[in-house]
Amino acid sequence: MSSPNPTPTASGRPSVITDPSLEMTGKDKDIDALREAAPLIPAGTRINVTFLGNEDLGMRVKASTAAKELGYVPVPHISARRLTSEAELVEFLTALRDQVGATHAFAVGGDPSEPMGPYGASVDLITSGLLKEYGFTDISIAGYPEGHPDISDAQLWDALERKYASLQEQGLNGTILTQFGFDVDPVFAWIKEVRRRGIDLPIRIGVPGPAGIKRLLTYASRFGVATSAGIAKKYGFSITNLLGTAGPDKMIQDLDAGLTPAEGDVKLHFYTFGGTKTTAEWIKDYQAKH
């Protein structure tokens, strides 16, 4: 099945809404939701499986298997700081290779303020060589257009350059997946800087799927993404009425209006926050209208 092809933008580049990736947790309810949404999601779509502290290896493998069986490309997340040993990493990679046939993964640092084992940062996962050894060919890494609450910009840029260099050295494909946001201005500036540094990887800009405003604000505050007032202003809702829902329509339109072919491959990643089916419907609808 081919993915829908929205109208190219004024600058001639494909719309960022082309071939978006989606994110799910390892919980059964998310697996059920993916199955239900499957008629709306084209085969070959990347489905990311988060690495949450309240889930285990079995759940992550089960969700990745479900995604694969439905014809998608599972992108399981591997959180460096949450791994307690090299053996745990090897156990996960083995299961992903042998049970899922996974070739893609997202190597991320992880929220624990201290590493729970030998890996303090995602670059340690990549330079270990184990991802390549276990048959992974495409490694996603994180990007932060608005910075990170606990990591300095200098550290983030240094980490991105080291991850890129190691991927290049090992001949692995890569993708930069960004933290979700509500504002396109920092995204434009950040992409420019990524390219200025010679990093030519495809980029997926993280956006929240359509969701209740309260839920969006809760997640934004949990991950230190932005202030409620700032989000309301950029996203165009009133903080005196938190009952409505909001989707990333305006962000996507602004991205399409502002990007040029010079920015290279830029697509979207939808953080669904439990709303897999709603997000899939929303994407189909947006693609049909534009």
Ligand SMILES: NC(=O)C1=CN([C@@H]2O[C@H](COP(=O)(O)OP(=O)(O)OC[C@H]3O[C@@H](n4cnc5c(N)ncnc54)[C@H](O)[C@@H]3O)[C@@H](O)[C@H]2O)C=CC1
């Ligand atoms: N699970 C997910 O889907 C996502 C998670 N994140 C979070 O973003 C953070 C950074 O991840 P990466 O960009 O992969 O960083 P990274 O692993 O490449 O590390 C960059 C630098 O920050 C340090 N660092 C890593 N995690 C840290 C933490 N939690 N607190 C303080 N310093 C830390 C590292 O030692 C390194 O110097 C993590 O907290 C990660 O969990 C961000 C986006 C999505």
Ligand SMILES: Nc1nc(=O)c2c([nH]1)NC[C@@H]1CN(c3ccc(C(=O)N[C@@H](CCC(=O)O)C(=O)O)cc3)CN21
């Ligand atoms: N710093 C950071 N850490 C993260 O773990 C993280 C980010 N950033 N950025 C966004 C992604 C997406 N993440 C998540 C986290 C939780 C759910 C989720 O669905 N959690 C609940 C549902 C609870 C609810 O009803 O709200 C679950 O079932 O566990 C989804 C995506 C985690 N992610």
